[in-house]
Each structure stands twice: as C-alpha cells, then as structure tokens.
Amino acid sequence: MRAIVTRPPAQAAAWVAQLQALGVDAVALPLIGIVPVDDMAPLRAAWRDVDGAAMVFFVSPNAVLHFFDARPEGRAWPAGTLAGSPGPGTSTALRDAGVPEAAIAEPAVDAPSFDSEALWARIAGRDWSGRRVLVVRGEDGRDWLAARLRERGATVGFLAAYRRQAPVADAAGRTLLDAALADPRHHLWIFSSSEAVGHLQALMPAADWSRSVAIASHPRIADAARAAGFGRVDAVRPEPAAVAAWLRGASIQSAPL
DSSP states (O other): OEEEEOSOHHHHHHHHHHHHHTTOEEEEOOOSEEEEOSOOHHHHHHHHHOTTOSEEEESSHHHHHHHHHTOOTTOOOOTTOEEEOSSHHHHHHHHHTTOOGGGEEOOOTTOSSOSHHHHHHHHTTSOOTTOEEEEEESSSOOOHHHHHHHHTTOEEEEEEOEEEEOOOOOHHHHHHHHHHHHOGGGEEEEESOHHHHHHHHHHSTTOOOTTOEEEESSHHHHHHHHHTTOSEEEEOOSSHHHHHHHHHHHHHHTOOO
16 A cells, blocks of 8 residues: 655655655655744744743644744753653654753653643643743644643743645646545555645545545544545554554455455
C-alpha cells in the first residue's frame, strides 16, 4: 500500500522520509496549509513577556517553529518556564529549537493518545494558582487545557503564531487523489487532523470513500474520517514506526481493503 501523509508540508516531508526509511512506500499530500501571521509584533512581544510564565504550551510543531522564528537573536529559553507539548512531534520541535530537556512537559511515552488530555495527566498535580500560562497555536483551536488550568487558578493567554488554510492541489496532487480513489486497496490515508479530513472532502466533494482505508492519530480524527465515509478507519499512534507496524499487520492479515 502507498501511504498518503496529509500533515502540513514541513511535517509531511519529515514523515515521508521516516516512513521510507522504514521500507514504506510513502508520499506527501498536505491537506492543511500553514502560513505566517500577517503581524509578527505580538510574537516578538511574547518573547519579551515570557520570563516569569509558568508554562508556554505549544499545540503543534508549527506553533514551535513560528514562535521561535520570532525569537530575538541570542535569546535562550527562560529558566523556570515549562514548554508544554501534546506529543512527540511537538517535543522534537522543542528540542530542535534548543529548549532544555528538563523544561519540556509532555505526555508519558506510553500514553494511550497524544493530546492536551495526556499532557494534563502529567502536569495536573502542579500548583497552578496565580501562575501565568501562554498557549501558542494557530488563529483558533481547542480550549480544553486552558479551561483546566483556569479551574486551578491559572491566568491563560493565547497567541496566534500561524494561520491554517485550505490546500490547493497541484497537478501531481490531483493525480494522486484520482489514483487513491480509483485504487483504494493500494492506498492508505494517514490523518493527523480532523480539519485535513474536511479539506479532503472539499477537494473531492463527490468522492465515495467507502472502499478506502485510513488510519488516524486520535479517536476524534478517526470519527471524522468515518463521518466522511471511509470504509475502514483504525486509530494508530502518531509515530512512523507505528504506521509501519500497522501496514505489516494489514499485509499479514490480508485485511479486506
């Protein structure tokens, strides 16, 4: 099966490289576009105000990349401030940006899923009363973690570091879309966002996905793929090795695709 990685462009390229290294036939078809915000001033101002914050929570690798793009030259991560992450991709981006390992708060490696809930399970026991938290994200997003922190007395602010936009399929992308629809048995969709599922529906509004197979990195995303009509949807941890293992299992079992 050819694995179709639908993550934003930067993450899709990295995933394709890792999957190919594991022997998977993988190709990128980003279904979410990521662009900088029009006004960088709030990002630069946030770097001036981040000292003394209890935590900066980054919702995704793109939140890390765009926040650190605005970092003043020579600025180190502030001592005593946690860098919150919902999963391995974001944690890797934080490490690549130079955040010390001890400052990264992330879900347990064996967490059943990687999300805000899994991070909260690791940090809920801290004293958040009167503490300041900044959530770095796109122009909107889930407020679940912010609500939990506020319930514990924290002051939570939000910072838009990037904008998401619908993809525009080029000729190669259209060819891949048509091939995946015509030959669903030999294509596997990998979804890491419910928004990506919605963008696929917008690109192919008349498509019948009932014979198509998808894996999703979270139960909510799996539900979105099922609602879009995908005939088989499995939840798989958002790690290339887990995807490769799923593909080996599907091949061994000759699953009905």
